[in-house]
Amino acid sequence: MQATKTPATPPQGRTMRRVLEGSFTRGQIIGGLIALAVLIALPFIYNKDNLTAWNMKAIFVEPPVLIGTMADAAQYVILAIGLNIVVGFAGLLDLGYAAFFAFGAYTYAFLASGHLAQLTGGKIQIHLSFWLVLFIAAAVSAFFGALLGSPTLRLRGDYLAIVTLGFGEIVPAVFLNLGNIKIGDTSINLTGGVDGISGVDKPGIATFGLGSGICRNLKMNPNPLTGGCRLNNLNPEPYYFLYIGIVVLLVIAVSNMRSSRLGRAWMAIREDEIAAAAMGIDTVKTKLLAFASGAALAGVAGVMFGAKLSLVGPNSFDFNTSVFILCMVILGGIGNIYGVIVGALILYLTQTIFLINLPNALNKLGTDNKIEFLAKTDWSGLKFMIYGIILVVLMIVRPEGLIPSARRKAELRGETGEPRALVAGAAGRGSDEAERANPVATAERESLYDMQTEEQPTERNDR
Amino acid sequence: MALLEASKVTKQFGGLTAVNKVDFDIPQGAIVSLIGPNGAGKTTLFNIITGLYKPTTGAIIFDGHNIGGGNPSKITELGIARTFQNIRLFANMTALENVMVGTHSRMRTGLIGAILRTPSAMREERSVAERGLELLDFVGLGGQEDEYAKNLPYGDQRRLEIARALASTPKLLLLDEPTAGMNPNETREMTDFISKLRSERGLSILLIEHDMKVVMGISDRVSVLDYGVKIAEGSPDEVRNNTRVIEAYLGKGQTNSKPINPDVAADTAG
Numbered sequence: 001m002q003a004t005k006t007p008a009t010p011p012q013g014r015t016m017r018r019v020l021e022g023s024f025t026r027g028q029i030i031g032g033l034i035a036l037a038v039l040i041a042l043p044f045i046y047n048k049d050n051l052t053a054w055n056m057k058a059i060f061v062e063p064p065v066l067i068g069t070m071a072d073a074a075q076y077v078i079l080a081i082g083l084n085i086v087v088g089f090a091g092l093l094d095l096g097y098a099a100f101f102a103f104g105a106y107t108y109a110f111l112a113s114g115h116l117a118q119l120t121g122g123k124i125q126i127h128l129s130f131w132l133v134l135f136i137a138a139a140v141s142a143f144f145g146a147l148l149g150s151p152t153l154r155l156r157g158d159y160l161a162i163v164t165l166g167f168g169e170i171v172p173a174v175f176l177n178l179g180n181i182k183i184g185d186t187s188i189n190l191t192g193g194v195d196g197i198s199g200v201d202k203p204g205i206a207t208f209g210l211g212s213g214i215c216r217n218l219k220m221n222p223n224p225l226t227g228g229c230r231l232n233n234l235n236p237e238p239y240y241f242l243y244i245g246i247v248v249l250l251v252i253a254v255s256n257m258r259s260s261r262l263g264r265a266w267m268a269i270r271e272d273e274i275a276a277a278a279m280g281i282d283t284v285k286t287k288l289l290a291f292a293s294g295a296a297l298a299g300v301a302g303v304m305f306g307a308k309l310s311l312v313g314p315n316s317f318d319f320n321t322s323v324f325i326l327c328m329v330i331l332g333g334i335g336n337i338y339g340v341i342v343g344a345l346i347l348y349l350t351q352t353i354f355l356i357n358l359p360n361a362l363n364k365l366g367t368d369n370k371i372e373f374l375a376k377t378d379w380s381g382l383k384f385m386i387y388g389i390i391l392v393v394l395m396i397v398r399p400e401g402l403i404p405s406a407r408r409k410a411e412l413r414g415e416t417g418e419p420r421a422l423v424a425g426a427a428g429r430g431s432d433e434a435e436r437a438n439p440v441a442t443a444e445r446e447s448l449y450d451m452q453t454e455e456q457p458t459e460r461n462d463r
Numbered sequence: 464m465a466l467l468e469a470s471k472v473t474k475q476f477g478g479l480t481a482v483n484k485v486d487f488d489i490p491q492g493a494i495v496s497l498i499g500p501n502g503a504g505k506t507t508l509f510n511i512i513t514g515l516y517k518p519t520t521g522a523i524i525f526d527g528h529n530i531g532g533g534n535p536s537k538i539t540e541l542g543i544a545r546t547f548q549n550i551r552l553f554a555n556m557t558a559l560e561n562v563m564v565g566t567h568s569r570m571r572t573g574l575i576g577a578i579l580r581t582p583s584a585m586r587e588e589r590s591v592a593e594r595g596l597e598l599l600d601f602v603g604l605g606g607q608e609d610e611y612a613k614n615l616p617y618g619d620q621r622r623l624e625i626a627r628a629l630a631s632t633p634k635l636l637l638l639d640e641p642t643a644g645m646n647p648n649e650t651r652e653m654t655d656f657i658s659k660l661r662s663e664r665g666l667s668i669l670l671i672e673h674d675m676k677v678v679m680g681i682s683d684r685v686s687v688l689d690y691g692v693k694i695a696e697g698s699p700d701e702v703r704n705n706t707r708v709i710e711a712y713l714g715k716g717q718t719n720s721k722p723i724n725p726d727v728a729a730d731t732a733g
Contacts, residue, residue: 014609015559019592022580253578260577260584261563261570268553268564275551278513280539280568280631289574407555410611 023255028338032251039244043067043237060361061353068236071308073348074243075301080328080344081254081337082297087326088335088405089263090290091270092153093161096168097325100141100295102317104302106175107137109197109312119189130203130307134246137303138296145295146288153287156273168322176314196313200306202231203242231307239308246304247341250297255337257293266290267407324351331394333401335408342402350390355383466491466635466667467512467543472521472531474507474691481507483691484521489635494661494668496678498702499688500711505671506548508688509637512669513545514538526634540568544633546624548640548671552612558623559608562595565630595630602626602656618649625656635667636660642674654680679703687711 017025024032047063061069079101086094110116111128128136152163179193191197202221206228207214215222215229220238223230231238257263265286268276277283306312324347332343359379366374394402400409465488474482482504489495497505510516512523517532524530530538544565553561570591576584599608602622607615612623621641628636641657642650654677660666672678678685679699687695687702689711695702702708 013559013596015557016592016596016608019588256580257574257577260580260588261567261572262574262577264556264560264564265567267556267560268567271553271555272551274515275547275553276564277535278515278539278545278547278551279565279627280536281564282534282536293574407611410613411555 019259023252023259031338036244036248039070040241042070043240060357064236066353067240069349069352071236071239071243072352073345074240074247075304075308076325076328076348077247077341077344078250078297078301078304079325080332080340081250082294082301083325084294084329084335084337084340085254085257085266085297086290086294087329088340089258089266089270090287091266092287092290093157093164094291094294094322095161095165095319095326096171096322097164097294097298098317098319098321099168099171100145100298101302101305101321102171102175102314103141103144103295104137104299105306105312105316106191106197106302107140107299108133108303108306109200111136112201112306113197114199115192115197127201130201130303134300134303137299139299141299141302142292142296145292149288149291153284153291165319168319172314172317175317192313194314196311196315198311200310200312202233202310203239203307205229205231205238205242233310243304243308246300250300251337251341254293254297258337262286262289327391331391331401333404333408335405336401336403339401339403339405346402350387355387358383358386465489466526467669468524469508469512470522470524472508472511472523473519474504474511474516475519481691482511482518482688485688485691485693487686487693489667489669490683492661492665492667493683494657494670494681496670496672496682496685497688498672498675498678498685502690503688503711504691505688506639507691509545509639509669509671512538513543513637536568539631539633542632542634543637544628544631544635545637546621546628546639546641548643550620550624552620552624552627554613555611557609557611558599558604558615558626559592559595561612561623561627562598562630563591565627566591566594568631595626598626598629599623601629618645618653621645621653622656625660629660629664633666635669637669639671640673641670642672642677650674650677653677657681 043063046066051058051063079097082100083094083097086092086097108130111126111133112130113127114125117123117125148164148167152160155163175191176194178191179189179195181188181190204223204226205220206226213222218229218238219235220229221232231242258266265276265281268279268281269283269286273283276286305316325344328344328347329340330343331347332341333339362374362377362379366372366376398404400411467487467489469485469487471484471486472482473480473484485504485508487508497508499505507516511518512525512530514530514533514535514537522529522531525538525541525543528541530541530543553564556564570587572584572587575581596605596608599605602625604615604619604622604626607619612620615623625636625638625641638657642653645653657668657670658681661668670678670682682699684697685695685699685702686693687705687708689707694707694711695705697705
């Protein structure tokens, strides 16, 4: 290679720095650590003891409820990060993402509850560890992601959206109906039907030789069987810390993926699939990996869901859930991990805390200030309208999301003012000319490539 | 032996035969041009060679491998890279990222390496980025690596597309109208650059071009397609004087066999 040698001084470009320094900029590391510190400090500052000591009333929501809700929100943060891989990175619209959430939750419910023992009259007892099932469920969900993806990922855009929509509808229905199968004279209740599977195990934590005596101090229950501790629903703090830890690990993993060869390939496919294929990217395999990775994250979230709620039923994974997660991704800033985290937190907390408490708060405000209109209106019927208005306004004000990725922002707003987008550039100078020169061939190529790709798997090179 | 040999390649789109029994080869280290009037099937032939289309019949042997109808990514791996007639860069990625995507098929990092950022993955990433910078320098885009592709001027976008194609270390480079939309000055620069690609990098080049000055200036051999059929082949001079070629471009009735004025031909084509 005899290209002109680059200067000896280390290159200082943005892209190069990203390669050398890793997946996080210094700003992201500092911001992340500050956010983490605030989150960790939260239960220590905002708790019942402090409130009594300071002679204060709870602000909007009682401390344990807030912490528990935050632990639930962590599941949605992971779901949003996972869907962001599929929609934000690879540009594949998935409208049935909650199905993979369901696979994760049911996997945990089967492998860590008394359900199988009940089913088999006590012959089979499986109580696998929460930690082990995290990986198993990720693998199961990824498998179903690949299974759904392999025949459908050659579809594009709207078609893929419709197939995933159908998949998202089918999966909860299957889990519902597996609760009542009749083979011969025996009816089997495999999934608990509409009631779901209850009594799902709580996560266990090893005490590393400190003995289960310390469990009470850490607001957990001692587990005499293993000598470790077990989380319980009365004290959400252990869940809160545990789930924050899982979120942090997954954020690092996904950021690493994003800034790797794989992440670049996803982006390239999102930008221009034909060019990506011509650059040596196996588009089907790469899209499949995006689908499977996203599904794996949903599987992890599913396990966390089952472990926190102790109940896994088919109603938690319907189309609304899929759309809810998609809203988090779009509203937070599609393509940006930090954006979708913020989006997930805001939407989840708005729905679970703000909207629930809004009617009473408004009524109280009315009574206190003698505003009859506020006091007498039944706001509970209007809260979802308010929610809808918030979403619509946010989308009008910031179509690129709250914290958009630089690329998406550039796409939507145009960075330089002068629109020199490739599309515009091509239409303006180059391809106008090219297209005039060869209109038939160009049109043909576009339409026929679509047909061509659909045949491809059977045409693999046989060398 | 020729680097690429196509024999009796035919591509039909329904009733339309876009490429009809074309025999065709590219010798090692040669610059071969493909010309022809609009709709002659030049780009279709490109798409067949790069695997975007599967030929209806016929075989294409590249470097000892049969690539007819193979997967585009596999063909790139074997050593064929291309640019597009209407630039297809990754608009919202930086210039360096575009080039790094071009290296995709030469990288090994898998899912696990990506997630854990293993030392070998990092080494690879670093060397690919450094090579990307070298390539950007080579095509004259040094210092532009952080610019989004869409913000580059038109001529630079063409260069970036070539840099991206070179990143896959091809043996054969397919250029689809590299000078389309360029002014005479830019065209001259591009022509020199293409010669440099061969002399400095030892690449074989297949070129689709409408600008006859470019074609006649740098080609070792010119093949002419018309309605999907190869009507002539030979050195630039032979093709220039070929009656069938003149007929294809200017129509029948032109009986004198005066050489085509390159400017006239360019105008008819462009």
